[in-house]
Amino acid sequence: MTTVTTHRVEYEADGLTMIGHLALPAGVDRRPAVLVGPEGLGLSDVERRRADALAESGYVALAFDLHGGRCLSDPEEMLARCLPLLADPDRMRGIGLAALDVLRGEPRVDVDRIAAIGYGTGGAIAVELGRHGVDLRAIGTVNGLTVGRPGEADRIRCPVWAGVGSEDPIMPPAVRAAFTAEMQAAGVDWRFVVYGGALHAFHHPPVDHTVLPGVGHHPRHAQRAWRDVVDLLAECLPLEE
Numbered sequence: 001m002t003t004v005t006t007h008r009v010e011y012e013a014d015g016l017t018m019i020g021h022l023a024l025p026a027g028v029d030r031r032p033a034v035l036v037g038p039e040g041l042g043l044s045d046v047e048r049r050r051a052d053a054l055a056e057s058g059y060v061a062l063a064f065d066l067h068g069g070r071c072l073s074d075p076e077e078m079l080a081r082c083l084p085l086l087a088d089p090d091r092m093r094g095i096g097l098a099a100l101d102v103l104r105g106e107p108r109v110d111v112d113r114i115a116a117i118g119y120g121t122g123g124a125i126a127v128e129l130g131r132h133g134v135d136l137r138a139i140g141t142v143n144g145l146t147v148g149r150p151g152e153a154d155r156i157r158c159p160v161w162a163g164v165g166s167e168d169p170i171m172p173p174a175v176r177a178a179f180t181a182e183m184q185a186a187g188v189d190w191r192f193v194v195y196g197g198a199l200h201a202f203h204h205p206p207v208d209h210t211v212l213p214g215v216g217h218h219p220r221h222a223q224r225a226w227r228d229v230v231d232l233l234a235e236c237l238p239l240e241e
Contacts, residue, residue: 001024002215004023004024004025004026004052004055004056004117005023005024005026006021006022006023006024006048006051006052006055007021007022007024008020008021008022009021009022009062011033011098011099011101011102011103012098013065013094013095013098013099014085014091014094014095014098016065016067016068017068017069017103017169018064018065018066018067018095018098018099019043019065019069019073019100020043020056020062020064020102021043021047021048021051021062021063022051022060022061022062022102022103022106023051023052023054023055023058023060023061023062024055024060024061024064024106024108025055025057025058025059025108027108028108029108030107030108030109030110031058031060031108031109031110032058032060032110032113032114032115032237032238032239032240033059033060033061033062033103033106033108033109033113033114033115033130033196034054034059034060034061034062034114034115034116034117034233034237035061035062035064035100035103035114035115035116035117035118035126036050036051036054036061036062036063036064036117036118036122037063037066037096037101037117037118037119037122037123037126037144038063038064038065038066038102038118038120038121038122039066039117039119039120039121039122039143039201039204040066040072040079040081040082040120040121041071041072041073041078042066042067042070042071042072042077042078043063043065043066043067043069043071044071046204046205047063047119047122048063048188050063050226051063054214054233057230057239058131058239059233059237059239060103060105060108060109061140062099062102063146064095064096064099064101064102064122065089065099065123066081066082066095066122067081067130068083069204069213072191073161073207073209073210074209075149075210075211075212078218079212080178082121083112085121086121086124086220087140087151088148089128089131089148089149091123092124092128093125093128093129094134095125096116096125096126096129096132096134097129097132097134098130100116100129100134102130108172112135113137113237113241114135114136114137114237115136115138115139115140115158115232115233115237116129116130116134116135116136116138116139116140116151117138117139117140117142117229117232118140118141118142118144119139119142119143119144119201119203119204120142120143120200120201121145122125122144122160123141123142123143123144124141124144124145124146125144126139126140126141126144127139127141127144127145127146127148127160127163128146128148130153130155130156130157130158130160130183131148131149131152131153131155131156132155133155133157135157136157136158136162137157137158137236137237138158138159138160138162138232138233138235138236138237139156139158139160139161140161140162140163140228140229140232140233141160141162141163142162142163142164142203142225142229143160143163143164143165143168143170143171143201143202144170145162145175145176146179147175147178147179147182148182153182153183153185153186153188154186154187156183156186156188157231158189158236159189159190159191159235159236160183160188160189160190160191161190161191161193161228161229161232162165162179162180162190162191162192162193163192163193163194163195163196163225163228164176164192164194164198165194165195165197165198165199165200165202165217165218165221166194166195166196166197166198166200167197167198167214168198168199168200168202168214169199169200169213169214170200170212170214171200172183172195173220176194179192180192193225193228195218195221195224195225196221196223197218197221198215198218198221199215199216199218200212200214200215200216201215201216201217202216202217202218202221202222202225203218203221203222203225203226204217204222207221
């Protein structure tokens with residue numbers, strides 16, 4: 001475990017000034033790096049802590065922003081922004097690529113060793129980066145499954161891991177089947193985990209505001225999903241090569 005230094009980073013994307021959270025491990029050497037995408041609510045302390053944990057392990061990590069420094073606690077406001085975004089691959093890519101440029105611009109980052117993980121909307125953006133052909137070592141998405149435009153999954157050049165709750169009404173069996181069929185048809189090295197009894201956003205600790213139906217925390221599976229993500233990174237983005 002190493003001492004972590006964190007920075008607030010501002011950058012432009014989707015017509016907004018985004019405010020990301022950069023976490024750096026101790027030292028001055030170049031390190032593998034991880035892009036961390038948030039749920040549809042936007043960047044919160046949950047993703048900042050994930051980035052810090054990755055930095056403690058030795059990665060450079062950037063938790064990126066979705067809403068120009070805001071966390072959208074009103075479900076209707078969140079849906080009004082995220083649903084059009086999820087339906088627009090080019091906008092998703094724009095947000096992801098802008099954050100990726102920030103990460104690549106950090107002198108501590110080994111630009112040939114970067115992975116992208118994310119939750120909900122942030123996870124969908126991570127997968128969309130792969131469909132765009134970005135050179136990543138791994139992609140991990142929790143609760144964030146979308147089907148891309150025809151043929152674009154062929155551009156994915158790294159393993160893809162996906163996790164979802166079995167009782168998630170936002171990611172029902174038909175969505176899961178379409179996503180895995182797309183990955184299989186494209187010849188992607190993919191893995192899919194269904195966490196029994198878990199709802200949407202099961203990884204996210206309880207919040208003190210109204211949430212959408214079908215959203216809820218599952219402490220045991222939250223820990224398991226994080227371990228699965230860490231295992232993905234250990235396999236595909238080892239700290240020492």
